[in-house]
Structures are given as C-alpha cells and as structure tokens.
Amino acid sequence: MSKYDLSQDLKRITSTTMADIVELRLREYLKKKSFKPGDPLPKELELAEALGVSRNVVREALSRLRMLGMIESKKKRGMILARPDILGAFERVLDPLIIDKDTLQDIFELRLVLEIGLADLLYIRKTDKDIEELEHIAKNEVRTESSFRIKNEIAFHGKLYEISGNDTLKRFQNMLLPIFGYVVASEKEFRSGKVTHSDLVEILKKGNKEDFRQGMLEHLKPHFDKLEKTETTDTLTD
Amino acid sequence: MSKYDLSQDLKRITSTTMADIVELRLREYLKKKSFKPGDPLPKELELAEALGVSRNVVREALSRLRMLGMIESKKKRGMILARPDILGAFERVLDPLIIDKDTLQDIFELRLVLEIGLADLLYIRKTDKDIEELEHIAKNEVRTESSFRIKNEIAFHGKLYEISGNDTLKRFQNMLLPIFGYVVASEKEFRSGKVTHSDLVEILKKGNKEDFRQGMLEHLKPHFDKLEKTETTDTLTD
DNA sequence: TTTGTAAATATGTTCTACATAACTAATTAT
DNA sequence: ATAATTAGTTATGTAGAACATATTTACAAA
Structure with missing residues (x-):
C-alpha cells in the first residue's frame, strides 16, 4: 500500500x-x-x-x-x-462472474443475516399449509442423491422466504440465488449443520421464534464457522 | 369485471x-x-x-x-x-416518492429482518473502539431534543451496520435510509421500545449474541407490533 | 351501432456529418 | 541523439434529417 x-x-x-x-x-x-x-x-x-x-x-x-x-x-x-421495479435494476448487475470476490463474500454474509432475522416474520405469518409444504420438501430430500441436494436446499429456503409474506424479500432472495450457488459450488464439500431441514420444520411447528433462530443458526453453523475462520487470516485484499 | x-x-x-x-x-x-x-x-x-x-x-x-x-x-x-457497482443501480430507483406503498412496507420489514440478523456478525467483528463510539452516540442522545432523535437513531443503527464489517450491507442500509425516514415520519409519534440504545451497548459489552438479539427485538418491538396489527386487518390491496 | 378506412402523430431506427479528446508518429529544435 | 512540438489518426460524443411503424382519432360506409 x-x-x-x-x-x-x-x-x-x-x-x-x-x-x-x-x-x-x-x-x-x-x-x-x-x-x-x-x-x-x-x-x-x-x-x-x-x-x-x-x-x-x-x-x-x-x-x-x-x-x-x-x-x-x-x-x-x-x-x-x-x-x-426496484429489484429489476438490481438483477441486471448481479452476475457472480463479474462481481469481485469481496462483494461476493459480503452478499453471502447478507444471506446469513437474512435467514437468521427471518424468524420473526415467519412466526407472524406461517400457516398450516405452509408447514405442510415445508414438510413435503424436507421429506423428499432424504432419499435424493447428493447431486440434487443443492436443488432441495434452494427449494426449502426459498419456501421460507415465501412464508415471510414479503414479496420484495422473496424476489431479493431469488435474485441472489445464483450467487449463493456460486459460493457453495466453490466450496470443497457441501456443508450442512447438525440441524436438518426436517428439524427446522419440527421447530416451526412446536417451538417458538427463539428456538427456530437457534436451529437456523445451527443449521447454517458451518458457514458461520467459515466466516470466523477467514476473519483471523484476513489480509488486505486489493 | x-x-x-x-x-x-x-x-x-x-x-x-x-x-x-x-x-x-x-x-x-x-x-x-x-x-x-x-x-x-x-x-x-x-x-x-x-x-x-x-x-x-x-x-x-x-x-x-x-x-x-x-x-x-x-x-x-x-x-x-x-x-x-452493484448498489449503484439500486440507488437510482430508490425514491420513496415513487415506490408504491406495499413495496415500501416490504422494505421496512427488510430493515427489521436485517437488524435482528445482524447480531451474529456484530459479535464476530466488534472491537473495543466500536463499543466506545456506540456508547458516545447513545450518551449524546439522552440530552438532545426530540427533533434530533431521528438523526441519532440513524447514527446509532448506522454504526451497527458499520461494525458488521460488511461494506455492501452498510451501503445497502445507507441507501435505504431515506425510506426508513419516510416511513417513520408517516407515523404519528416516534416509537421506541423499552430497550434503549444505551441498553443495547451494555448488552454488546457484557452479553452474548442471543441477549443482544433479544434486546434488539425489544427495541424494535413497537414496529413489529404494528406489523402484527396490520396483519389482521389486512385486505386485498390493488 | 358497428365496422372499415384514411390521416395524423410519436416513437423506433437508420444514416450522415462533425466535434472532441487522446493516442501515434513524424518533424523540428536543442 | 534526445527532447519537444506538431500534425494526423481514431473512437466516442453530439447533432440533425429522414423514414418506418404502430396506434390513436376521425370520418365514412354498412
């Protein structure tokens, strides 16, 4: 410098x-x-x-x-x-191939922040039908091969955003999908925490907001761990 | 029809x-x-x-x-x-005067989601200097007149985003400010929960993530209550 | 009243021309 | 020979005219 x-x-x-x-x-x-x-x-x-x-x-x-x-x-x-269309403009620039690495990381963090913060909206707006659909997705997922796991991952989390009842938020997430896919694909192996999707549905049915947030935190834990890890080895990029 | x-x-x-x-x-x-x-x-x-x-x-x-x-x-x-510049495009369309009411509401919810989900990043990245600055802002705020309270509100929460260490997130928030301001201004009175900014700083110093999230939830509670309220009286708009 | 036709009009598209800034090379001066 | 100046080249920026096309409006015909 x-x-x-x-x-x-x-x-x-x-x-x-x-x-x-x-x-x-x-x-x-x-x-x-x-x-x-x-x-x-x-x-x-x-x-x-x-x-x-x-x-x-x-x-x-x-x-x-x-x-x-x-x-x-x-x-x-x-x-x-x-x-x-607020997000329309956004979509055009959002190409993981063009975005620089730092921003990519920022956006990935943004996803984690969103999913943790989502709990409150979910508990306000969830319906029985929503739970059923989530259950269906989670059940389906167990017996599919690993190549389809990302697809299921998207389906499950996408449904969560849908339940939030916030169209803008849902579209925002949908827009960020290719980026998440890109980041995940760049990891060596598919990471998943101890809490599964089925567990999350179970919490959504019987537990409260704090339980769910705790569960989601555990579910996304590998990603957060990675954050904390890169934090210590962080150097001046660019 | x-x-x-x-x-x-x-x-x-x-x-x-x-x-x-x-x-x-x-x-x-x-x-x-x-x-x-x-x-x-x-x-x-x-x-x-x-x-x-x-x-x-x-x-x-x-x-x-x-x-x-x-x-x-x-x-x-x-x-x-x-x-x-990912957000550059965004900024151009983000004008509260043009955005329709529903989307405005969506974006306001988005803010709540973000601030609740922020806790994890904060606890990963906060430094002593950050805490000091937050403390300074919170202390200043007590003795200012009500007309400046929105300004302080912005300063405090803005600082939180800054601590997150996520530039994109910070810029995003900065971009959404006029919208928040617009929504807040349209409310009859300035709402604030039982947990004050000073309380939040205290938690950030001594408490853990969950404490902070709980505190923030309480701090933003009036807004969430408003959400739940409008939820029941919600009719088909458009 | 409805249908068909013609005129008017604002956007969509093309073409030509020139201005301007910046790079290249040639020319001149030291 | 090297440095400085100058002229030439080139790609973008801007202007203006012209035509194509779709759609409204008005009017005429059934």
Missing part, C-alpha cells in the same frame, strides 16, 4: 456526458412535478428542445429510465411514468 | 425494442467471453455491424450498461469493462 490512498482522496474524474446530465434532469423533473404512475410525459422532441440537446441524447437518457422500469413508452401515445 | 379475466390469461405484449435485445446480447457476450475488468471492448461501429443494427441502437444499449457501471468509455481508447 502506498503512503496515501490516492484513489480514496482524489475522486475519479468522471467525464460527464450529456446523457448523464439529461438523465439526472429528467429524474429531478419527474420528482419535482410529482408525476404519478400513468401520467404522460412530454414528447421526446419537446424534451430535446427544452433541454437544448439533440433527440439522440434525450433518447439515451430515456432508454436508461426505461430499462429501470421508471417509464414505459408506446408508439404514438408517448411515454408514461411507470411504477419502477 | 368481464366474464373472462383477459388481462390475466392474455399476457401483455411487451414491445421489445432493438436496444433491449442489444443490451441483452452485449451482456451475454461479456459473460461468455469472460471479460475481466479493464479489458477493452470492441468499438461501437464494430458492434453495430456485427449485430446488424445502427450505431444509435448500440449506443443506447451501451448507455444503459454505462449507467450501471458495467463499462467505462473514453474518447479514443474505446470502452473497457469496469467492475460494476
């Missing part, structure tokens, strides 16, 4: 293009005018003229907003403000 | 534009060729020719990737694959 962390102090020169500015302006405009979903936006040419740029630039900016789901546009009717 | 629910059976026609396709193709291309950060990309004209579209369309797609931080481009040197 050099004496001064230059990349920290000197913030990178970002050649701001017109498209960047227009994107920002449009976002401000939408907010300021407090557009609601369904409201029509000005036409491209009007925007271009008002902003003093070419229609091309406006289109680049609009293309970005459209990608984020903030606007929709139809051939003649013009553009309307849509209700943006 | 008509005899048949058309909008359910006939899935909406989504007019996929060239820019959408090109964006997808480029993403596939980057993945397939396993580009690494810093690697140069083909020129715009080459891409346009290879894909059989105009340079404009390619530019729209590139503009999107550039916004997501996946690529950087300089005047002559061409474009290079950058290490994408």
